[in-house]
Amino acid sequence: MRSPTGAVAASEPTPRRVAAPASGGRRLPPAVRKPLVVLHVVASVSWLALMLCLLTLAVTALTTGDADRLRTAYRAMGLLGDALILPLSLLTFLSGVALGLGTSWGLFRYYWVSTKFWLTLGAMTASVLALTDRLHDAVRVVEAHPTGPITVADLGFVRYNTVIVPAVALTLYLFNVILSVYKPWGRRKAHAKVTAPAQVTAPAPAPAPVRAEATDTRPGRIPGAGD
Secondary structure: OEEEEEOOOOOOOOOEEEOOOOOOOOOOOOOHHHHHHHHHHHHHHHHHHHHHHHHHHHHHHHHOOHHHHHHHHHHHHHHHHHHHHHHHHHHHHHEEEEEEEEOOOOOOOHHHHHHHHOOOOOHHHHHHHHHHHHHHHHHHHHHHOOOOOOOOOHOEEEOHEEEEHHHHHHHHHHHHHHHHHHHOOOOOOOHHHOOOOHHHEEEEEOOOOOOOOOOOOOOOOOOOOOO
C-alpha cells in the first residue's frame, strides 16, 4: 500500500501461533530408567514363574496318592515361598512405583496404570501374608507325619488353600501383563480435562522493504510523464 508521500508501506507482520513445548514433570535419566525397567521386568517375570511353580506343586500334592510325593511337594513349596515371595513381590511393586513416578505414565494418570498399582499391591499383600501362612501350614502337616500315609483328615483344607491362593495370584499377574501390553481405557477423567498444549504468538517474518518510486514534485509536472 502506498503512503501519502508515494512510498510503498510494508505490511505489518501477521502473528502466527505455534505450539509451546509441553511442560514436563520429574523424569528419570536414561542411565537410571533403563536398569530400573530391566529390574522391574525380571522381578515381575520371576514372580509370575514362582506362582506357576507353586501352583504346579500344589496341584501335584492335591492329586497324588503317594505320601512321599506329597511331602516333597509341600516341602519344596515352603522352601520356595520363604526364599522368594517377599523379595520378588517387593522388587516388583517398588520398581513399578518408581517407574510410574519417574516417567510420563505416572501412577494415577491412566486407568490401566492405577489398576495395575492396586492389583499389584493386593497381590503382594496376599502373597506375603496369606500364601506364606498357607505354605507354613502345609509344611507343618507333613513334618508332623514324617513317615507313613497322610490322610485327607490330616491335611484338612490346607490342600485346597495351597491351590487357591497361587491360582488367584497367578490370575492377577497375568491380568497385569495384559494391561501392560494393551494399555486400555485411556486417561483418568481428572487428567483428561487438561487442555491442549499452550499456544504462544510469534510474529511472522517481516517482508523485505520496497523502495519508493521517485516522484517529481515540480509544479505542473504530470506524474509518470517523461522529461
